Amino acid sequence: MFAIGIITANVPEGLLPTVTLALAMGVQRMAKRHALVKKLSSVETLGGATxxxxxxxxxxxQNEMTVREIWTPVAFYNVSGVGYEPKGDFYVDDKKIDSKNLPSELSLLLRIGLLCNNSRLVRPTDENPSWSIIGDPTEGSLVVLAEKAGFTLEEMLREYPRISQLPFDSRRKRMTSIHKYGKEIYVFTKGAPKETLSVCNYILSDDGVKKLEQSDIDNIVKQNDKFAESGLRVLAMAYKIMDNENKEYTVEDTETDLIFVGLVAMMDPPxxxxxxxxxxxxxxxxxxxxxxxxxxxxxxxxxxxxxxxxxxxxxxxxxxxxxxxxxxxxxxxxxxxxxxxxxxxxxxxxxxxxxxxxxxxxxxxxxxxxxxxxxxxxxxxxxxxxxxxxxxxxxxxxxxxxxxNFASIVNAIEEGRAVYDNVRKFITYIFAHLTPEAIPYILFSLFNIPVPITVMQILAIDLGTETLPALALGVEPPEPGVMDRPPRSPKEKLLNLSLFLRGYVLLGIISSIAVLSGYFWVLLSGGWHWGETLPLTDPLARKAATMSFLGIVIMQVANVFACRTEVASMFSVSLFKNKLLNIGIIFEIALTALLIYVPFLQKIFDTYPVSLKHWLFYVAFMPILIGAEEIRKLILRRKLASNDKEVNGSI
Incomplete structure (x- = not known):
């Protein structure tokens, strides 16, 4: 009897389904927050991200580029309008420029940006009432910029048909398109300023095309840095004219001796x-x-x-x-x-x-x-x-x-931490009832007391009364302050010393004291004396065992509330936020009552009817368990706050 009781008491039967449910619910909550997790195991890993x-x-x-400023060696231009709607104007020294009479170098820059481009502007439709872009948003902003001046891609391609292109790559950081204009071949290049400057030998100034000097390069780099310091993304524009059409255009032959035209600065707001x-x-x-x-x-x-x-x-x-x-x-x-x-x-x-x-x-x-x-x-x-x-x-x-969205990553990490915490909460909850199930059997073997609780009653607890409350802990939302803690160490084990001490010792011992108090109260008030052997068929023995059974159930009700949070106060969490938990507690109490008061179930589980005072006896112990847990959490919060101050003070 002793061996069977100890083994039964120490097997956490609901561990696997609860862990699986916690992971699955974490995945579901992440999906609602725009993060789709492909592997259940990744949820727990995500919570430990450092x-x-x-x-x-x-x-x-936002990846919605808008050109705000243009710099050329001739003038500095501002551009109005936001987003992809081609509505806006060009300004020099706060004076609006007539889009039908643009300066020649600005007109050329706009054509380069429009033609050296693989994106398309999509006009509003009934299904999509807003302007949008097909392709790269950076290129899309150049299409919008050109359309603000009245240039359309279709018209430009008819005038400058594309005959070849050198696609952008991360090494060159440039893109080049080759176009035919009459008998001439135009090479249009856009790209990162420094990388584009490296293939330019000429510059378009107010005096026309001239040799690119070091002073010109210094001015361009200085202006690029000004734009960059303002958080603007910058592209350089360049071109050249070739006399003959080649059969094959290579980077080495085409992207050389270019004429620098200007810089385009675009805003991509956070x-x-x-x-x-x-x-x-x-x-x-x-x-x-x-x-x-x-x-x-x-x-x-x-x-x-x-x-x-x-x-x-x-x-x-x-x-x-x-x-x-x-x-x-x-x-x-x-x-x-x-x-x-x-x-x-x-x-x-x-x-x-x-x-x-x-x-x-x-x-x-x-x-x-x-x-x-x-x-x-x-x-x-x-x-x-x-x-x-x-x-x-x-x-x-x-x-x-x-x-x-980056914010969705942080939300997913929060959910990952919640899943890890929920598994620990469940294990703590399980460990807390293992102690009051095991200790009575140890006393039974040492002191020859009546059977304190039967194997069937233990199974009724493990597989019946606490099934739903345990599962409910697996679906708890993130507790307050879960993102105020540092990441757990990758070496930290799920079942560590603090969890054992909290479950087996703190909660388990308090529950055991309550359960044994009720058990011996029934025995002693019923006339039992130390050393007296009572068979389980004796009504007093059955009543005492039932009292142990009832005590574990009621203390687990207190325990499930205490386990809803690991660091935050349980009073910081809404009582009605976890509907499954409330249903689980009602189910737990109702099932316990059925096992105690229904005659045919009494025979199966060796239970005996008890009165209301026996229920209230254990209710009086609930604040003790909850209070002890609140003190532990308060100490832990102060410790974490102290560590946080030390870390911030060292930065």
Whole structure:
């Protein structure tokens, strides 16, 4: 009897279904918050993320480019209008320019941006009442810019039919299109300013085309930096005229001796919700690293605006620097509190992720292109973009953002932490009743007392009364303050010492004292004396065993409320937020009453009717258990707050 009782008492029968339910509910909640998780196991991993490596464009920003300023060696222009609707004007020194009489260099720049382009402007329809873009948003903004001046792509292509193109790539950071205009061949190039300048030998000035001097280059770079410091994305425009049409156009022959025309600066505003998400991530102890193909100063400006960077001098590492950097040097750089990787290619992202993982970090990384796939696969959590991402990226990723939004990553991490907490809550809840089930059997073997609780009664608890409340803990929403804690250590085990002490010792001992108090109260008030043997057929023995059974159930009702939070006060959580829990408690009490008072169930489970005073006896113990838990949580909150102050003070 002793062996069977101990074994039965210590088997957590509901562990597997509860863990599965907790993970499944976490996935469901994440989906509602625009994060689709492809593997259940990834939910728990996500909750332990320590670093997020994120793209800038489209993830931190709205990915809706609008050209705001244009600089040429001749003049500085402002452009009005926001979004993709081709409605706006051009200004010089706050004076509006007639779009039908544009300066020649501005007209040429607009044609370059429109023709060296693979995007299309989509006009409003009944189904889609707003203006939109098919293709790259950066290119789309150039189409909109040209249409503001009255240029349309269809008309321009009739006048300048395209005969070839050299597509953009991350190494050259340029795109070139070749067009025929009468007997002449026009080469139009757009791209990153420094990379475009590197293939220019001439500049279009107010005196016409002249040789590009170092002073010109210095002025262009200075203006580019001004734009970048304002958070604007900058493209350079260049062209040349060729006399003869070639059969094959190569980068080496075509992108050379170009004439620099000007710079186009476009705004891609941060998503409004990202600043708060970044703040939440930092509060949760998660480091954010921006990895972008944009210019370093542009990246820094956006990073400052949304709170990723706050210090005076963040470390900005370019792709060229990264190429020359050893793995050990990179790991040293990654220890910087604020770091940005700019002008990088997808292979650089892979190098950064690999270094972080070797440092023991749990890494989440975003990506949208085919070339991002190795980094997505190497990371602990690969996050693909649902809107702008490629099929390959979505296939290898463990999570897909349906809104391409950084804030959704932080929300998913919150849900991941909640899932991990919920599994711990369930295990704590289970452990708390194992102690009052096991201790009576130990006393039974040592002191020859009547059977304190039967095996059938234990099974009725484990597989019956507490099934629904246990499952309900698995679907608890994130508790208050879950994102105020630092990430758990990757080495931390789910079943650690603190969980054992909380479940088996603190909650378990209090429950055991309550259960044994009720058990001996019934025995002693019924005339039992120490050393007296009572068979289970004796009404007093059955009543005492029933009292133990009832005590475990009622103390578990108190315990389930205490286990709803691990750090926050249970009173900070709404009583009615978890409907399944309330249903579970009603079910638990109702089933207990049936087992105690229905005659044919009494025979199966060896129960005996008890009065209302026996129920109230245990109700009096409930505040003791809840109070002890509240004291533990208060101490833990103060400890976490103290640690947080120490960390903030050292920064």
């Amino acid at each position: 670093v997020i490596c994120t793209d800038k464009t489209g993830t931190l920003t 998503r409004p919700e990202v600043e708060l998400a970044v703040k939440q991530a930092h509060k949760a102890g998660i480091k954010i690293i921006m990895i972008t193909g944009d210019y370093g100063l542009t990246a820094e400006s956006i990073a400052r605006r949304i709170g990723i960077v706050k210090g005076p001098r963040p470390r900005i590492i370019t792709g060229n620097e990264l190429d020359k950097m050893s793995d050990e040097d990179l790991k040293k750089e990654l220890k910087n509190k604020e770091i940005i990787f700019a002008r990088v290619a997808p292979e650089h992202k892979m190098k950064v992720v690999a270094a972080l993982k070797e440092m023991g970090e749990v890494v989440a990384v975003t990506g949208d292109g085919v070339n991002d796939s190795p980094a997505l696969k190497r990371a602990d959590i690969g996050i693909a973009m649902g809107k702008s991402g490629t099929d390959v990226a979505r296939e290898v990723a463990t999570m897909v953002l349906t809104d391409d």
